[in-house]
Amino acid sequence: MSIEGWDITALGAGRVLPVVTAPEPVLSRVGEAVDPTDPQVVALAADLVATMAVSPGCVGLAAPQVGVSVQLFAVNVTDHPKTATLHGAFVLANAVIVEASRWRPGREGCMSVPDLTGDVKRAGRIVVTGELPGSGRKVTITTDAFEARALQHEIDHCNGLLFLDKVNGAHAIYQRKVYL
Amino acid sequence: MTDVHGAELAVTVIGPDRTGIVADVAEALARLGANLTDSTMTRLRGHFAMTLICTAQASATEVEAALLPLSADGQLLVTVRDVGADESAHNGGLPYLLSVHGADRLGIVATVTRVVAEAGGNITDLSTRLVGPLYLLVAEVDLPEGVPGELTRRLAQVADELGVEVNLRPAGADVL
Numbered sequence: 001m002s003i004e005g006w007d008i009t010a011l012g013a014g015r016v017l018p019v020v021t022a023p024e025p026v027l028s029r030v031g032e033a034v035d036p037t038d039p040q041v042v043a044l045a046a047d048l049v050a051t052m053a054v055s056p057g058c059v060g061l062a063a064p065q066v067g068v069s070v071q072l073f074a075v076n077v078t079d080h081p082k083t084a085t086l087h088g089a090f091v092l093a094n095a096v097i098v099e100a101s102r103w104r105p106g107r108e109g110c111m112s113v114p115d116l117t118g119d120v121k122r123a124g125r126i127v128v129t130g131e132l133p134g135s136g137r138k139v140t141i142t143t144d145a146f147e148a149r150a151l152q153h154e155i156d157h158c159n160g161l162l163f164l165d166k167v168n169g170a171h172a173i174y175q176r177k178v179y180l
Numbered sequence: 181m182t183d184v185h186g187a188e189l190a191v192t193v194i195g196p197d198r199t200g201i202v203a204d205v206a207e208a209l210a211r212l213g214a215n216l217t218d219s220t221m222t223r224l225r226g227h228f229a230m231t232l233i234c235t236a237q238a239s240a241t242e243v244e245a246a247l248l249p250l251s252a253d254g255q256l257l258v259t260v261r262d263v264g265a266d267e268s269a270h271n272g273g274l275p276y277l278l279s280v281h282g283a284d285r286l287g288i289v290a291t292v293t294r295v296v297a298e299a300g301g302n303i304t305d306l307s308t309r310l311v312g313p314l315y316l317l318v319a320e321v322d323l324p325e326g327v328p329g330e331l332t333r334r335l336a337q338v339a340d341e342l343g344v345e346v347n348l349r350p351a352g353a354d355v356l
Contacts, residue, residue: 022282023344115314116311161347164279164318166279169305169320169351170307170319171307173318
């Protein structure tokens with residue numbers, strides 16, 4: 001499944017940026033809305049894609065994770081075994097979840113919290129609206145399973161929330177044993 | 181299964197982690213006919229900590245004596261106490277989850293839990309982790325009705341003072 005009007009190559013080549021880790025305050029700030037047609041936003045989108053691509057196991061990266069407190073993130077769950085519906089590698093600006101259902105727990109990690117994982121309840125099916133960087137085109141994405149989880153995790157980042165803010169219980173946090 | 185409805189004993193064991201601590205303690209208790217009920221056993225920064233309740237016909241002194249060989253090498257610290265029968269301290273509150281994270285500093289747990297206590301919140305489970313500079317606390321709290329709004333405001337205040345993030349939310353009931 002592809003997103004109509006989306007061409008990731010139009011972003012151009014991005015730079016690989018350093019990823020910040022908690023307790024960096026930028027991770028807890030609500031990101032500002034962006035103009036998706038702003039060339040700086042398009043460049044940042046390319047940087048997110050480039051940084052995500054070189055990070056082993058990384059299926060999503062939000063602007064606050066590279067120190068920029070705005071509503072922009074990249075996702076790519078291609079080849080992940082838990083993926084059902086797949087939209088490939090894409091970047092969304094100003095994304096909002098408009099429908100969420102089929103809530104279930106699952107284990108999550110995060111490049112910005114490298115030493116811990118946690119069980120977080122997420123919707124197994126969501127509808128998200130957002131804007132494509134470059135064209136600014138408004139899109140509605142309906143997805144499920146792992147892509148839905150990744151989108152919720154990244155949208156949380158854009159709103160200053162980490163998976164730590166949503167863990168299921170006092171024993172739902174684990175020291176990471178395997179680094180990807 | 182043998183009937184072991186004797187006195188309730190609280191047992192704590194802590195020491196440097198090694199293989200076999202749980203087996204050693206559980207075997208010693210089983211030999212005495214002490215039946216493990218609720219327990220938490222976990223590794224805390226290389227120390228293995230066991231806190232458990234068991235019911236036993238034997239007295240606390242007898243159980244402690246039976247566990248004595250385990251602490252003979254000075255590695256494990258073992259305590260046994262008589263505790264009252266199970267009187268659930270459940271205050272009829274609603275279950276909430278509290279997450280706190282931020283740069284480590286002195287007094288995060290003290291300050292946050294005092295605010296919870298002042299609001300009449302009862303902490304039923306709590307874990308903390310220090311990983312690098314990041315300090316994390318996750319607690320399960322029973323809150324009296326009507327309290328969460330004011331507590332959220334108060335927590336935001338102390339979070340600001342401590343420079344940490346605090347998140348209080350209802351623990352979703354797992355109703356099928």
